[in-house]
Amino acid sequence: MPDAAFQIRLASDDDRLPLAVIFAAVAEERDGIATEPPVDLEARAASWTLDGTLVAVDGGEIIGSLHVDASQHGFGEIGMAVSREWRGRGVGSALLAAAIEWARERNLHKLSLSVFAHNAAAIALYRKFGFVEEGRRVKHYRRASGELWDAIEMGLLL
Numbered sequence: 001m002p003d004a005a006f007q008i009r010l011a012s013d014d015d016r017l018p019l020a021v022i023f024a025a026v027a028e029e030r031d032g033i034a035t036e037p038p039v040d041l042e043a044r045a046a047s048w049t050l051d052g053t054l055v056a057v058d059g060g061e062i063i064g065s066l067h068v069d070a071s072q073h074g075f076g077e078i079g080m081a082v083s084r085e086w087r088g089r090g091v092g093s094a095l096l097a098a099a100i101e102w103a104r105e106r107n108l109h110k111l112s113l114s115v116f117a118h119n120a121a122a123i124a125l126y127r128k129f130g131f132v133e134e135g136r137r138v139k140h141y142r143r144a145s146g147e148l149w150d151a152i153e154m155g156l157l158l
């Protein structure tokens with residue numbers, strides 16, 4: 001069941017540092033997103049592209065975010081993360097639903113993303129919203145450990 005306590009809104013300038021902090025914490029997990037530690041918080045905060053960023057907020061605290069990188073060719077590339085303690089409570093679903101709405105308003109015709117092949121939670125979330133698998137990039141990402149990880153490309157026509 002969705003947790004009614006949190007809300008989704010567009011990101012603003014004040015969100016830069018908390019966005020970077022969550023991103024760095026998820027990078028520390030070395031599992032869901034491509035970036036691995038160390039993350040330079042100040043640099044990440046300064047360079048964050050706010051346009052196309054949605055945040056999930058619980059009582060003023062950012063608990064998740066999603067960025068749509070809108071290309072000039074009509075598709076938008078998604079990246080997202082939810083704080084570990086908030087996962088499995090509907091935050092990712094709420095962010096993705098809002099992103100789909102945002103993308104439609106922007107007249108994008110498609111959303112796409114890349115997800116590690118082992119990331120069952122993310123793949124289930126994307127499938128739930130109708131994303132389909134479009135391909136697999138074999139041994140695409142070299143990790144700090146030296147492992148080479150496959151990525152699944154997924155897309156949703158809007």
Ligand SMILES: CC(C)(COP(=O)(O)OP(=O)(O)OC[C@H]1O[C@@H](n2cnc3c(N)ncnc32)[C@H](O)[C@@H]1OP(=O)(O)O)[C@@H](O)C(=O)NCCC(=O)NCCS
Nearest residue numbers: 032080081082087088089090091092093115121122124125
């Ligand atoms: C992927 C991620 C964003 C999902 O966010 P979330 O808030 O946990 O997602 P939700 O609670 O809305 O769950 C959405 C769906 O995912 C599926 N799901 C959630 N957790 C799951 C798990 N551990 N295993 C399998 N499926 C899972 C369910 O189908 C769920 O839908 P349902 O509740 O209607 O059954 C979150 O796990 C995360 O931030 N992970 C680390 C970063 C990451 O992997 N980002 C994505 C990179 S491509």
